[in-house]
Amino acid sequence: MAENVKPRIRVPNNAKRGEVIEIKTLVSHPMESGQRKNAQGQTIPRKIINRMSVTYNGKPVFEAKLEPAISANPYISFFIKATESGELAFAWTDDDGSVYKATQQITVS
Amino acid sequence: MARYRKILVVASTILAAGLAACSEEKPTSTADSGDPLAQYRANPKYAEFMSGEKMSGYVFASPETQAMQDDDFENPGMLAVQDGEAEWNRVDGAAGKSCASCHGDAAQSMKGVAVTYPKFEPKRGKLASIEHRINICRTEHMQAPELKWESKPLLGLTAYVEYQSRGMPINVKIDGPAAPFFEKGKEFYETRRGQMDVSCAHCHVHNAGRNMGVENLSQGQSNGYPTYRLKWQSFGSLHRRFEGCNQEVRAATYPRGSDEYTNLELYVAWRGNGLKSEAPSVRR
Numbered sequence: 001m002a003e004n005v006k007p008r009i010r011v012p013n014n015a016k017r018g019e020v021i022e023i024k025t026l027v028s029h030p031m032e033s034g035q036r037k038n039a040q041g042q043t044i045p046r047k048i049i050n051r052m053s054v055t056y057n058g059k060p061v062f063e064a065k066l067e068p069a070i071s072a073n074p075y076i077s078f079f080i081k082a083t084e085s086g087e088l089a090f091a092w093t094d095d096d097g098s099v100y101k102a103t104q105q106i107t108v109s
Numbered sequence: 110m111a112r113y114r115k116i117l118v119v120a121s122t123i124l125a126a127g128l129a130a131c132s133e134e135k136p137t138s139t140a141d142s143g144d145p146l147a148q149y150r151a152n153p154k155y156a157e158f159m160s161g162e163k164m165s166g167y168v169f170a171s172p173e174t175q176a177m178q179d180d181d182f183e184n185p186g187m188l189a190v191q192d193g194e195a196e197w198n199r200v201d202g203a204a205g206k207s208c209a210s211c212h213g214d215a216a217q218s219m220k221g222v223a224v225t226y227p228k229f230e231p232k233r234g235k236l237a238s239i240e241h242r243i244n245i246c247r248t249e250h251m252q253a254p255e256l257k258w259e260s261k262p263l264l265g266l267t268a269y270v271e272y273q274s275r276g277m278p279i280n281v282k283i284d285g286p287a288a289p290f291f292e293k294g295k296e297f298y299e300t301r302r303g304q305m306d307v308s309c310a311h312c313h314v315h316n317a318g319r320n321m322g323v324e325n326l327s328q329g330q331s332n333g334y335p336t337y338r339l340k341w342q343s344f345g346s347l348h349r350r351f352e353g354c355n356q357e358v359r360a361a362t363y364p365r366g367s368d369e370y371t372n373l374e375l376y377v378a379w380r381g382n383g384l385k386s387e388a389p390s391v392r393r
Binding site: 028 | 182185
């Protein structure tokens with residue numbers, strides 16, 4: 001588990017039914033690409049977040065496969081249509097198997 | 110040093126255009142008339158970023174940069190604050206303590222502290238920045254090794270401590286034991302240096318609001334530091350900026366954390382007394 005990995009999400013608290021809303025996510029993670037070398041000349045091993053999955057009341061609405069080219073503290077934003085009140089659940093998967101999670105309730109009227 | 114003064118500098122012709130009349134008095138330029146800062150003064154949205162004649166660097170930033178600073182989610186400096194919070198609570202050193210062990214909740218204990226720095230520190234017999242003070246706490250009370258200037262944990266801790274004073278006016282003291290160091294900082298600010306043979310005052314006092322190349326010169330205030338500087342694409346300290354400024358006029362630089370830069374830091378902070386602390390800010 002990488003140190004001090006904190007996900008943040010920005011989801012509007014309320015939305016109108018059918019409205020397209022922007023979801024912003026940011027996760028603090030060094031995203032070590034596996035290409036860098038340390039002062040002794042040894043390659044620093046790759047350690048990145050390789051997947052981000054978002055579900056809306058249990059249904060998948062967004063999936064991303066992240067590659068080593070993505071730099072530290074990945075910021076990912078996307079749009080979804082607000083259809084029903086409920087929970088948005090975010091999960092980021094690390095190379096080492098750790099999963100970082102965040103959830104947010106949304107009220108749709 | 111004397112050698113440099115004898116070299117004809119091509120680049121100085123660019124500076125000369127803007128600063129030709131610069132001596133030790135305010136120059137009279139034929140290139141413009143009126144107050145180059147008037148455009149900012151007139152804008153009501155900048156009222157909270159000003160204090161009398163003083164203007165925060167926020168005022169000189171582009172709207173996109175300002176938006177990045179205004180939103181805690183988008184502000185990359187907030188990641189440093191997050192690092193600092195973790196560091197604050199981390200036990201380190203032989204005494205088995207963390208910052209929190211003595212100082213408890215930073216929101217209480219550190220509120221209003223950062224805006225009084227740098228200040229005279231009796232343990233050093235000279236000024237201390239927040240970074241110096243953190244290292245005194247670490248070595249004396251935590252029995253932990255000093256953190257390196259500009260390292261991730263020290264930048265984080267500095268950002269975290271500064272964050273507790275966000276929105277409060279800068280309020281450094283220049284009297285009492287701090288006075289001789291303030292004078293040294295003032296002398297540094299007003300001394301010509303480098304191949305381009307200019308002082309801090311030439312850009313930031315006599316030409317604030319005018320353009321040097323494409324850059325609109327600011328007043329060089331420090332109320333936003335430490336800052337995420339877009340040019341660096343990383344979060345950094347005020348002393349890192351001083352180093353950059355000195356490099357830009359092709360002057361010798363001083364080490365980050367040196368007496369020269371710490372004394373300068375007090376003078377620059379005094380220039381901004383009354384401005385609201387914006388750390389962590391976003392600058393160009």
